[in-house]
Amino acid sequence: MDKFTRLTGVAAPLFRANVDTDAIIPSREMKRVSKEGLGEGMFADWRYSDVAARVENPDFVLNRLGYRKAPILLAGPNFGCGSSREHAVWALQDYGIRCVIAPSFGAIFQSNCVRNGILPLVLPEPAVAALATADRPQTLTIDLAAQTVRVPDGTELPFTIAPADKEMLLEGLDAIGITLKRLPAIQDFEGGYRARYPWLFF
Amino acid sequence: MARSLVEKLWERHCVADLGDGTDLLYIDRVLLHERTGSMALKGLKEQGRTVRRPDRAFVCMDHIVDTLPGRGDATVMPGGTAFIQETRAAAVEAGIRVFDIGDRGQGIVHVVSPEQGIALPGATIVCPDSHTCTQGGLGALAWGIGSTEAAHALATQTLVVKRPRTMRVRFEGALSPGVGAKDMVLHLIAAYGAGGGAGYAIEFAGSAVTALSVEGRMTLCNMAVEFAAWTGLVAPDAKTIDWVQGRPFAPKGDLWDRAVADWQELVSDAEAVFDKEIVLDAPSIAPTVTWGTSPQHAIPLTGHVPDPERAADANAAQAQRRALEYMGLLPGDALIGLPINGAFIGSCTNSRLSDLRAAAAVLKGRKVAAGVRAICVPGSTPVKAAAEAEGLHLIFQAAGFEWRESGCSMCFFAGGEHFGKGQRVVTSTNRNFENRQGPGTRSHLASPVTVAASAIAGHIADPRPLLGEA
Ligand code: SF4
Numbered sequence: 001m002d003k004f005t006r007l008t009g010v011a012a013p014l015f016r017a018n019v020d021t022d023a024i025i026p027s028r029e030m031k032r033v034s035k036e037g038l039g040e041g042m043f044a045d046w047r048y049s050d051v052a053a054r055v056e057n058p059d060f061v062l063n064r065l066g067y068r069k070a071p072i073l074l075a076g077p078n079f080g081c082g083s084s085r086e087h088a089v090w091a092l093q094d095y096g097i098r099c100v101i102a103p104s105f106g107a108i109f110q111s112n113c114v115r116n117g118i119l120p121l122v123l124p125e126p127a128v129a130a131l132a133t134a135d136r137p138q139t140l141t142i143d144l145a146a147q148t149v150r151v152p153d154g155t156e157l158p159f160t161i162a163p164a165d166k167e168m169l170l171e172g173l174d175a176i177g178i179t180l181k182r183l184p185a186i187q188d189f190e191g192g193y194r195a196r197y198p199w200l201f202f
Numbered sequence: 203m204a205r206s207l208v209e210k211l212w213e214r215h216c217v218a219d220l221g222d223g224t225d226l227l228y229i230d231r232v233l234l235h236e237r238t239g240s241m242a243l244k245g246l247k248e249q250g251r252t253v254r255r256p257d258r259a260f261v262c263m264d265h266i267v268d269t270l271p272g273r274g275d276a277t278v279m280p281g282g283t284a285f286i287q288e289t290r291a292a293a294v295e296a297g298i299r300v301f302d303i304g305d306r307g308q309g310i311v312h313v314v315s316p317e318q319g320i321a322l323p324g325a326t327i328v329c330p331d332s333h334t335c336t337q338g339g340l341g342a343l344a345w346g347i348g349s350t351e352a353a354h355a356l357a358t359q360t361l362v363v364k365r366p367r368t369m370r371v372r373f374e375g376a377l378s379p380g381v382g383a384k385d386m387v388l389h390l391i392a393a394y395g396a397g398g399g400a401g402y403a404i405e406f407a408g409s410a411v412t413a414l415s416v417e418g419r420m421t422l423c424n425m426a427v428e429f430a431a432w433t434g435l436v437a438p439d440a441k442t443i444d445w446v447q448g449r450p451f452a453p454k455g456d457l458w459d460r461a462v463a464d465w466q467e468l469v470s471d472a473e474a475v476f477d478k479e480i481v482l483d484a485p486s487i488a489p490t491v492t493w494g495t496s497p498q499h500a501i502p503l504t505g506h507v508p509d510p511e512r513a514a515d516a517n518a519a520q521a522q523r524r525a526l527e528y529m530g531l532l533p534g535d536a537l538i539g540l541p542i543n544g545a546f547i548g549s550c551t552n553s554r555l556s557d558l559r560a561a562a563a564v565l566k567g568r569k570v571a572a573g574v575r576a577i578c579v580p581g582s583t584p585v586k587a588a589a590e591a592e593g594l595h596l597i598f599q600a601a602g603f604e605w606r607e608s609g610c611s612m613c614f615f616a617g618g619e620h621f622g623k624g625q626r627v628v629t630s631t632n633r634n635f636e637n638r639q640g641p642g643t644r645s646h647l648a649s650p651v652t653v654a655a656s657a658i659a660g661h662i663a664d665p666r667p668l669l670g671e672a
Contacts, residue, residue, distance in 0.1 A: 015517075016520075016521065016524075017397075017496075017517055017518070017521050018396050018397070018496050018498075018521070020633075020635045022614070022633070022635050022636075022637065022638055023635065023636065023637075026615075026637060027614055027615055027616035027617065028279075028615060028616055028617030030237070030616070031280070031281050031617075032281065032284065033240045033241060033244060033284055033285055033288045033289075034241075035241075045636065045637050045641070051641070076517065077397055077517075078396060078397040078400065078430055081396065081397075081430055082332065082427075082633065082635060083331075083332050083614075083633075084238065084330055084331055084332040084346040084347060084348055085237075085238060085348075086238065086241065086330070086348035086349040086350060087238075089348070104397060104400055106430065107400070107401070107430070107432050108332060108346050108347060108348055111347075111348065111351065112348035112350065112351075115348065115350040115351065116350065129517075162222060162223075162224065162364060163221070163222045164220060164221075164222055164224050164362065164364075175350075175354055175362065176249070176251065176353065176354050176357050176358060179226065179354065179357075179358045179360060179362065180357070180358060182217070182218060182226065183358075185217060185218055186217055186226075186228075186358060186359065186360055189217040189218075189228060190228070190359070193214075193228060196214075197214075197324070197464065198457060198460070199322070199453035199457040199458070199460060199461040200230050200322065200324075200325055201258075202257045202258065202451070
């Protein structure tokens with residue numbers, strides 16, 4: 001997994017509430033048992049005026065001048081709600097998005113982000129709304145170690161993140177590998193657990 | 203100290219406290235399906251890792267498989283065969299039991315797992331699918347995860363999970379006739395918003411929940427995720443225990459007795475404190491239907507589409523405007539009487555035997571209106587068989603419904619079958635998102651009886667008069 005430390009880039013506003021993972025990657029865009037090429041299908045129903053022919057919708061933010069390939073999304077509350085499909089995160093990643101800033105996230109989506117090197121960054125709704133209403137592309141600098149977002153006027157907005165998530169992103173850690181270090185503890189637990197709840201075992 | 207049910211289940215599964223409110227939890231069951239499960243198995247294999255407990259993992263073929271009679275590996279969805287065959291091959295290689303096409307136990311994963319006795323009260327159950335919370339209806343701690351986390355659960359039999367806050371949602375009093383679990387949960391989401399449960403594990407309780415059948419409780423818990431909750435559950439009781447007994451994977455003999463003794467303890471202590479508590483008046487809940495593109499856009503069936511000018515704030519107004527445009531509606535439109543093109547009864551929300559019985563009671567001796575495409579997709583092959591044994595399929599077919607093989611079917615659009623652009627569909631499913639049931643398809647979420655009544659009327663209709671006559 002790619003490490004996430006600092007990121008400077010344009011933030012594209014997509015400030016709608018409850019954007020679901022079906023919208024981020026429509027089911028029909030998940031064509032293969034693979035992560036490859038999902039970026040092309042990202043937001044397909046909004047991004048293309050003719051999805052099949054891939055004709056771009058000029059009004060969609062990521063098709064507008066200065067926002068194309070923006071690495072940061074400014075999103076509305078409950079972003080990534082709905083289906084658990086990790087393809088939504090893989091699509092963002094494949095497109096080049098490294099950070100989504102929103103007032104809140106769908107829980108599964110948020111944890112999928114962390115496991116794929118994308119920073120799900122929570123800022124209060126008025127702060128996201130203020131950034132999202134700027135009339136021209138804005139460049140933000142995100143410093144994960146310092147937990148700050150520097151906005152164009154130089155202000156640094158602090159944000160909070162669960163320490164475990166922060167560490168995983170900063171170090172680009174392999175979560176399974178970390179847990180497997182605890183295998184003796186897991187086995188130990190399992191022994192006692194099995195004695196207490198034997199009907200849960202086959 | 204008094205503890206809630208969620209806290210009790212959490213404690214019994216806690217392998218290690220990882221600090222910062224995060225624990226390593228022991229996982230009893232890992233479920234997979236062909237759309238996301240294949241990626242989990244593939245990911246593991248690429249890392250050179252194996253499935254630690256293949257006997258406690260299960261694969262269901264449900265999402266991409268066709269539901270047309272005579273189906274096989276070929277799919278209407280372009281490229282679907284590869285998902286089916288790659289998942290099957292990976293599962294077989296890992297030694298995981300597959301509820302495959304043609305298997306008598308096949309069906310939608312969240313219907314199959316409880317029905318087979320794989321889901322049990324008190325168990326932790328995960329699946330790379332957001333509606334895993336359905337299984338909370340049995341008193342299990344069941345939640346949806348991503349494919350990478352599923353690989354973690356398969357490799358370690360554990361997951362790293364942040365402790366949720368606890369919420370109790372109590373529905374008190376008796377439901378009115380014609381009102382069911384689907385109406386209850388739509389009512390809740392409409393009242394508190396699609397983000398209202400964010401960060402919470404919800405225990406559904408109160409006399410109206412106790413009075414629900416176990417299947418109704420699963421419907422209620424199914425939509426906890428549409429409320430943005432981490433999961434939802436209902437404490438197991440005598441009804442649950444009866445429902446589980448004798449199922450293929452349920453414990454037997456002495457183990458059964460020990461399990462029952464344990465399950466009887468699975469309740470929140472009287473003094474337990476919840477981070478949040480909501481109390482709703484069950485008798486005042488009406489049959490509820492969505493008008494828009496979020497489950498929070500739900501109103502009583504007899505109501506009128508809201509006016510964005512009167513929304514709580516600018517964001518809500520903008521969302522409502524978008525929704526009205528997508529749905530082809532105007533502020534003030536009445537829901538009752540809106541002409542429909544399709545009616546769908548199926549999905550992990552409402553496709554169990556009790557749902558089909560309720561819909562059949564409305565359909566009996568009646569016909570679907572001309573021009574309405576009506577489809578019924580039983581939640582599992584056993585549900586289908588049980589329904590056929592009672593002759594329910596004859597009622598559906600005589601009314602003009604298609605009677606399908608089990609699967610997710612047109613609950614979501616993956617490139618295969620769909621209702622078509624601009625088509626208005628009343629559906630017993632759980633998501634009315636834009637394009638969810640097909641590009642441009644307009645979905646109105648409702649209970650199975652409301653779907654059945656609407657199919658007959660040819661427009662959104664109140665099921666209650668028809669139930670009265672039944
Ligand atoms: S029936 Fe629908 S909601 Fe349920 S698992 Fe299948 S696709 Fe998901």
